[in-house]
Amino acid sequence: MLIFRHQDGSKIASPEQMQKWMQATMDWLNGIAAKGKYEGKGDGLVMDNAKVVHHGGTVTNGPFGEIKETLGGYVIVKADSIDEAAEFAKGCPVLGGEGNTVEVRLLAKGDGVH
Amino acid sequence: MEHQQIIPHLFRTEYRKLISVLCRYFGFDQIELAEDVASETFLIAAQNWGINGLPPNPTAWLYSVAKNKAKNQLQRGNLFDTRIAPKIRETATALYAYEPDLSPQNINDSQLQMMFAICHPAISTEAQVGLALRILCGFGINEIADAFLTNKETINKRLYRAKEKLREEKIKIEMPAKSEIERRLDQVLTTIYLLFNEGYYSLSSDTTLRKDLCLEALRLCTMLVENKQTDKPKVNALLSLMCFHASRFEARIGKNGELILYDDQDTSLWDTDLISKGAYFLNSSAVGEQLSRYHLEAAIGYWRTQKLDTPEKWQVVLGLYDQLLQIAYSPIAALNRAYVLSKVAGNKAAIAEANKLDLTENQFYFTLLGHLYTGIDNEQAMLNFRQALSLARSMADRQIIQQKIDKLSS
Numbered sequence: 001m002l003i004f005r006h007q008d009g010s011k012i013a014s015p016e017q018m019q020k021w022m023q024a025t026m027d028w029l030n031g032i033a034a035k036g037k038y039e040g041k042g043d044g045l046v047m048d049n050a051k052v053v054h055h056g057g058t059v060t061n062g063p064f065g066e067i068k069e070t071l072g073g074y075v076i077v078k079a080d081s082i083d084e085a086a087e088f089a090k091g092c093p094v095l096g097g098e099g100n101t102v103e104v105r106l107l108a109k110g111d112g113v114h
Numbered sequence: 115m116e117h118q119q120i121i122p123h124l125f126r127t128e129y130r131k132l133i134s135v136l137c138r139y140f141g142f143d144q145i146e147l148a149e150d151v152a153s154e155t156f157l158i159a160a161q162n163w164g165i166n167g168l169p170p171n172p173t174a175w176l177y178s179v180a181k182n183k184a185k186n187q188l189q190r191g192n193l194f195d196t197r198i199a200p201k202i203r204e205t206a207t208a209l210y211a212y213e214p215d216l217s218p219q220n221i222n223d224s225q226l227q228m229m230f231a232i233c234h235p236a237i238s239t240e241a242q243v244g245l246a247l248r249i250l251c252g253f254g255i256n257e258i259a260d261a262f263l264t265n266k267e268t269i270n271k272r273l274y275r276a277k278e279k280l281r282e283e284k285i286k287i288e289m290p291a292k293s294e295i296e297r298r299l300d301q302v303l304t305t306i307y308l309l310f311n312e313g314y315y316s317l318s319s320d321t322t323l324r325k326d327l328c329l330e331a332l333r334l335c336t337m338l339v340e341n342k343q344t345d346k347p348k349v350n351a352l353l354s355l356m357c358f359h360a361s362r363f364e365a366r367i368g369k370n371g372e373l374i375l376y377d378d379q380d381t382s383l384w385d386t387d388l389i390s391k392g393a394y395f396l397n398s399s400a401v402g403e404q405l406s407r408y409h410l411e412a413a414i415g416y417w418r419t420q421k422l423d424t425p426e427k428w429q430v431v432l433g434l435y436d437q438l439l440q441i442a443y444s445p446i447a448a449l450n451r452a453y454v455l456s457k458v459a460g461n462k463a464a465i466a467e468a469n470k471l472d473l474t475e476n477q478f479y480f481t482l483l484g485h486l487y488t489g490i491d492n493e494q495a496m497l498n499f500r501q502a503l504s505l506a507r508s509m510a511d512r513q514i515i516q517q518k519i520d521k522l523s524s
Contacts, residue, residue, distance in 0.1 A: 013390035021397035022416060026430075028400035029413060033437055067450050069366065069376040069418075071481045 121160055124172060129156070129252035131216075132180050134224035137249075138287040139184060139214040142231060145277055149249075151187060155180045177216045184214050225250065226341055227287045229334065233302040236283045241276035242305045243312065248273060251309075251330040262312075289343065299344060303352050303408070306331050306338075310356050325363060332356050339395070350399035351408035357392035358415035361385040373510050381421055389419045407442040410434050428457035445473055453482060461486045477505035481515065488522065496522055 013021070129152055136148035155176055169175040232245045244262070247253040259269045290298040313327025335353045338344040365383035368374050396412045414434050417427055435451035448471055456464030465486045473479035484498035499522065503515045 012386050013393060018390060018393045021393045025396050025400040025413065029405065029409065029434075032403065032405045067446075067453055067478050067482055069362075070453065071375070071478065071485055 120168065120172060121156065121163070124159075124176065125156055126252055128173060128176055130225060130228075130250050131221045132176070133249050133252075134228040134287070135214050135216055135221055136180065136184055137228060138220075138224045140188070142285050142287050143281045145249075145280075147187060151180060151183045155183060181213050181216065222337070222341075224287065226337060226344070227289055229302055229337075230290055230298055231280065231285050231287050233298070233305045234280060234283065234285055235298075235301060236285075237276045237279050239301075239304060239308065241272055241279075242301070243308050244269060244273050245276055246305050246309060246334070247327075247330075250334060251326075253326075292343075295343060296346070299338075299346065299349070302338070302344075303335075303348065306335050307352060307408075309334070310359075314359060328356070328360050328363065332360060347399045347402050347404065348406040348408050350395045351406055351412045354392045354395035354399060355408055355412035355415050357388045357395060358412065358419050361388035361392065361419060373514065375514070376418075384419065392416065392419070405437075405441070407438060410438040410441070414438070423457075425458065428454055432458050445471055445476075446478075449473065449476075449479060449482060453485075456486055461490055465490075475505065477502045477511065477515075480505065481518075484518065492522060 132152040132155065133148050136151055137145055140147050158179055159172070159176060163169070163172075229246070229250060232249060233242050237245075240262075244258055247258045248255070255266050255269050255273075259266050262269065289295070310328055310331035313324045313329075313331065332353070335349065335356060338349045339353055361384050362376075362379060364385065365379040365381070366374050366376075392412070393416065396409075396416060399409055399412065414431060417431050417434075420427065432451070432454045435447065435454055438447055439451060449468065452464045452468040452471070455467055465483065468479070468482055468486065471479065480498045480502035484495045484502060487495035487498060489495075496519065499515055499519045503512060503519065506512045506515055
């Protein structure tokens with residue numbers, strides 16, 4: 001299938017090794033979260049391109065497996081405008097807290113069919 | 115391999131290299147010329163190898179033909195344009211002095227630079243994806259149209275406009291300045307991410323095509339990780355995310371191309387190699403002070419490779435979704451969070467959250483509600499599944515929803 005030239009990653013890691021990697025990752029992740037670093041200072045993708053607007057858009061999304069793969073199929077939300085998409089965003093349950101922001105990202109324009 | 119098999123194979127691996135090198139050689143404004151030369155090279159190979167059999171080193175053969183054709187092109191262009199385009203002639207004369215450099219180093223550099231040139235903020239993201247498919251992945255117009263569920267004309271127009279725009283902007287095949295790399299890299303990552311999604315969740319019924327899209331996205335991202343300038347934590351995170359999801363490729367599509375849902379997948383078909391690669395790259399990504407959406411999605415992706423149904427697992431996943439929604443909100447991510455919430459706090463709590471989203475034009479909104487109501491209020495469940503059915507466009511989706519309805523009414 002794929003050839004990775006990263007040798008350390010290319011052999012199948014033992015469950016213990018995986019465990020270690022994941023533990024380290026989660027520690028790092030929680031550390032960052034505790035410092036609140038991800039808020040407003042996160043990835044440029046999130047902050048800078050958060051409102052890249054091309055007219056007449058489709059908001060399309062990442063490979064979140066929970067619904068697509070568990071309940072079936074694939075997902076696309078169609079919004080006629082960025083404002084409408086932003087309307088969706090207001091329903092976000094975790095954004096009640098003060099200082100939290102809502103980002104609407106427009107990734108690809110729809111021809112109505114995409 | 116016979117030449118009938120080796121040519122498509124070489125086309126996949128070598129076309130993009132030729133295009134990238136030739137484009138750098140001719141200048142980006144001559145991108146069509148580069149495409150012509152690369153395509154003709156393969157055409158000649160098909161004819162010649164059919165008659166004379168395979169040369170001992172097919173790749174070297176292709177390179178040498180491409181080199182000659184490129185030189186001839188410039189020569190011809192030079193004569194042709196003496197009167198009408200003295201400027202082009204000057205450039206051409208200067209370039210004619212040397213031939214395209216097809217050394218591994220230059221091939222690699224050119225491809226990376228090409229990636230940045232294509233993922234330029236001047237053109238729309240979908241045009242970037244289209245160009246990436248065409249130029250970096252060697253996809254045919256038909257295949258691209260198929261992937262985007264549109265027709266050839268639309269794709270041709272879209273690519274033409276994008277190339278025009280890049281010409282107007284005088285894009286060069288070069289690495290962005292150091293100070294620019296971080297920002298421009300985001301655009302490149304978005305394109306790779308979309309490429310992967312297109313393959314993973316595309317409506318296209320062509321499963322080989324879909325798998326190819328995912329593999330190409332993995333390949334492009336791997337190139338970025340292998341280059342010092344672009345080997346950033348978020349690039350590793352994206353690669354990890356894609357490895358985790360790609361690990362289920364064999365398990366999630368049945369013999370007849372139908373989707374196999376997560377719970378029904380044969381886990382022995384999950385690719386453990388890709389899962390451990392995913393963990394490796396996720397670990398590599400966990401450095402520095404920047405937490406990107408890719409980090410969180412990769413961590414969520416990891417938990418999907420662990421088929422546990424423990425409260426602890428779902429609690430961690432819920433936490434990841436909460437963080438994700440704060441840095442990169444999307445209604446779909448929120449909908450998925452509602453599903454995870456049902457695992458942690460029960461269906462009723464999840465129904466309340468899902469209702470807030472009010473995505474009444476989205477089939478998955480109704481599918482999720484149908485699922486959550488099942489066992490609590492089957493009448494409501496049925497209503498929601500029927501709504502989902504009326505919104506579903508693909509045959510595969512309709513079948514799956516119909517099965518849920520049948521199950522509920524039996």
